[in-house]
Amino acid sequence: MTRKQQRFTFIIVGLALLGLATGLILTAMEDGISFFKTPTEILTEKTDSQKRSRIGGLVMDNSVKHQGSLLKFDITDNQSELKVEYEGVVPDLFKEGQGVVLEGYLSQDKIFLADSLLAKHDENYMPKEVADSLKAQGHWQEGDTKAEVQKVSE
């Protein structure tokens, strides 16, 4: 086998693998990806309940209820409120007033059925999408996260 044939063989194998990977990526994109929406966006747009979404917002005060292992609460982007039902591990940092990111589907009766609930390790941390959407509405000021540090150093 000459060097030219050798190189040719490997280029073919490499391209075939890359093609395979592209195929895999494209099929996985079908259901492995969820779009980020605010409560307002998901409530106003035409519902496609088959499509997975990712919702960010603040947990409303006095809205958290536990029913057995089911957790019910409302989130808001300060415009619309969205009812959420979630079953699973509740992060320790989950509480009223906290920014959360949820993943799941919107049901026919406009309740968001979440299968993943994300609140951060760090209580100062605001999920980036939530911060951006709050910023867009003027509810967020730069430097909010540093409040705690300033308190101590003052």
Place this chain on the structure above:
Amino acid sequence: MLAEFGQFALILSFAIALFQMVIGLLPLMQHADKHNMLGAITNRAAVLQAILLALSFVILLLLFASSDFSLKIIVEHSHSQKPLFYKLAATWGNHEGSILLFSLIISLLGACLSLFGGKLDIKFLSTTLAIQAMLAVAILGFIIFTSNPFERLNIVPIEGNNLNPLLQDWALAVHPPLLYLGYVGLSIPFSFAIAALLTEKADEEWAKWVRPWTLFAWACLTGGIALGSYWAYYELGWGGFWFWDPVENASLMPWLATTALLHSAIVMEKRGALGSWTILLAIVAFGLSLLGTFLVRSGILTSVHAFAVDPERGTVILAILFYFMAGGLSLYAFKSGHIKQRGVFAPISREGALLLNNLILSVMLVTVFVGTLYPLFIDAIGASKLSVGAPFFNQTFIPLAVPLLILLPIGNMLPWKKADFLVAMKKLIWVFLLAFATMLMFLYLTGHRDILAWAAVLLGVWLVFGAVWEILYSARFGQIEWHLALRRLFNLRRAKFAVMLAHMGVGVLVLGLAAMSAWRVQNIQEMTVGDKMSIAGFELEFDNVQNQTASNYNEIVGNFTLSKDGVNLGNLATAKRRYLKRSSPTTEVGLYNHYFGQIYIAFGVLGENNKVQLRAYYNPLVLFIWLGPLLMMLGGFLSLTDRRGRKVNRAALKQQAQHV
């Protein structure tokens, strides 16, 4: 005063790195008779620079240990009531300290290279050290100009803010330094690659030099990733061990590239082929580790592991990444034509198998890369915001990993240059039958009827047995008398055993993953004291609730008794902890080891009327998930201790060169 001294050492170290960079590059332009002198200066500069930086870091450690609250980062990240170990760990639990550690490792590795690299060609060595110094200059400049760890506060508070309680854990105290050793360990193969391009020395000898450094970085990276995963498993209280989170992916990408590099460097060393590809991998692997640092530090991606995040400083890391990658890759584009290619081989051969390993690993890397950065790209062009979740990675990564793992034991059986696939398969037929029998036994014992789980168990056992068989085959068991073979086995190079351990580790990991996805049991229940819960044949009885106070936290502890078939197995406790100075609680999980599986309990929500929610899992073979990587890491380190293969046999090389 001490802090100023630390900062002084830091700045001095920066200046010496600058000097080392300039002097180290001179041999490229100067006549050969100056090389020895310039090389000697570069060598000493590398050592001195590392000593100064180490001094600076030790001073920072001392300041953290003594809780000097005149320093801004100590106020922000430490607390006087914290155990000493975590005060020290807080040094790298923040942006400034961790970047200082990052640059310290760059310098220490450079110093090691200059101390132990005496066998290297002097021009090559000083060029490598110059590149290493260039990296140090970039990172140290970044520290000095934007992230000074020794910054003082005008008004000194009496108490600090505390380290994030989730970080107060031994696994997480050790995880970042280990991971950094891996990330930064890749700077040496990078510098080697750049020096190889600049001095036009990319040959078998180069591959022999670069391999131990790559191995070291790879072993640390493996250990660091596994430790991070174990931490997430028991500290986050979610019971999961891998979330396909961007930060996890950021460490997986350099790991995949380094694994590929490790294997392609073997081909380059033994056969003189794949030189150009190996150099490219060395550049890309370090690029990915810089990318990982950038992703973690900048907080640009939404991640559950976002610590010490600062978007503006992230931009500087991005600039550094761009500089070194653009520089490295354009140099590669201009100079890689000079790399000699020897060692023609047939597609079915050891070289072919290792190349296929590299191709598959690279493609796996591409899928992780796309999945991790796609949301960023879409966001940047303003199209929409989206996230790529675990299903994406499972659907792309696993279908690529499976063929790679199936072929692994076969590839190991192929001889160099030209091989026969069927002959290799024949050598493995007993391994396969044994693996199949083990799988049947497994299934008989568990009574599970999921075909995918069968296949996964078969794959895991196939890898473990294949790894063992490879070393037995090298000792010629079954070909010569067994006692002769046994003697041969004892005389085999340690590197052979290292390969066995590492490949066995892969099999063990696969078994753990298979068991966890097929036989895991979960139970969530509301309980009051006296209640019982049964899970996977075990019984948990809720004994009592206690309030406890420690030096830096309060906690509510639930005590449980675990029993199986009426036999008491012991006590388990889970707790909700509230750290002083931090408002949000953390969960401490209770673990009970049952062979290689675990009973895992964690408090959920603490309700009213003494009702608590308890989540319990039976995690079968879960320890295999970390035992596997541990074996891989041990394999890596064992191989490092094998010096027999490392001494370059110059006479043999010369002879080989004449034959070509």
